[in-house]
Amino acid sequence: MKIISMIPARYSATRFPGKLMQDLGGKTVILRTYEATVATKLFDDVIVVTDSNIIYNEITSNGGKAMMSKKQHDCGSDRIAEAVENLDVDVVINVQGDEPFTDEVSLSKLIDVFKADAKKEVDLASLMVHIKDENEINNPNTVKVVLDQYNFALYFSRSPIPFRRDKTVDVKYYKHKGVYAFRKEALLDFYRWPMLPLEASEKLEQLRYLEYGKRIKMVETNVEGVEIDTPEDLERAKKLWK
Structure with a gap:
């Protein structure tokens, strides 16, 4: 491979x-x-x-x-x-x-998904991090993902999902990290498909896969690092680098 x-x-x-x-x-x-x-x-x-x-x-x-x-x-x-x-x-x-804080352990986990997928049932895989901070959960710059019981993605959103109508239910929130692993064929399919409304609305490319019926295997990592989307993120990254 x-x-x-x-x-x-x-x-x-x-x-x-x-x-x-x-x-x-x-x-x-x-x-x-x-x-x-x-x-x-x-x-x-x-x-x-x-x-x-x-x-x-x-x-x-x-x-x-x-x-x-x-x-x-x-x-x-x-x-x-x-x-x-x-x-x-x-x-x-x-x-x-x-x-810039990309790490070997997290990427190894993504690669292992494909090494274990002898029947080639997984088209792509991606990383997620468990989040607890309410500010991050409600921040539209933090993309959330909800999962089925087999850790396949059900939906990605900038909104805080799932919505906790019943506060007694213990649910976990996961932040999607923008690191993907694709089979080449799935990536080329994505390239040929036109953008649909969910992706256009949320401005999240991973939704194109879900809208066309592809499955995304999510892998949890404990290494969060900093994704640099804003000047404030850069300042946090500088502190973390030191």
Whole structure:
């Protein structure tokens, strides 16, 4: 099984433009993410896929591998689908460019899903973290996921789901981490499908899979790190890096 990691990296992020080129402990966020992914030693290859000459040059000038997107894309999955279409790979791990705290243990768990899936019943897998903080549960920048009893995703939302009408019921809240593992065929399917209303409304690409009937296996991790979506996140990341 050939497994590679692709890191989609868009320069003009809506909430925090240029965030991937911000300094984090003496190196840029995107370079930190690339180096952390390579350091896991889990992959046959690690490649940054970007629409930006600035990011491309940042990676390649530091000895890394990068590819330029040929087309404009609405999401990271589309960007890496274009990049892997003609590559000989079985499983693609999508590590977000704003995840400098990417760790080996969490990525190993995703890879293990496919190694154990002899019948190829899982199209993609992703990570989640148990959250307890009420502010984070209610924060629309924190994407929540609800599960069935087999840890397949039922829905993802920026809203606090499930809604606790009965406060006596013990339910867990999970934060979705934007790290995906795809079979190549599932990723190419995603690339060909048009966006449907749920994805368009929530601006969450993973909903496209659910709307088309695909199943997403969720894997719990205890490593949360910091996803850098805002300037405030960057400040938290700097403190954590120290």
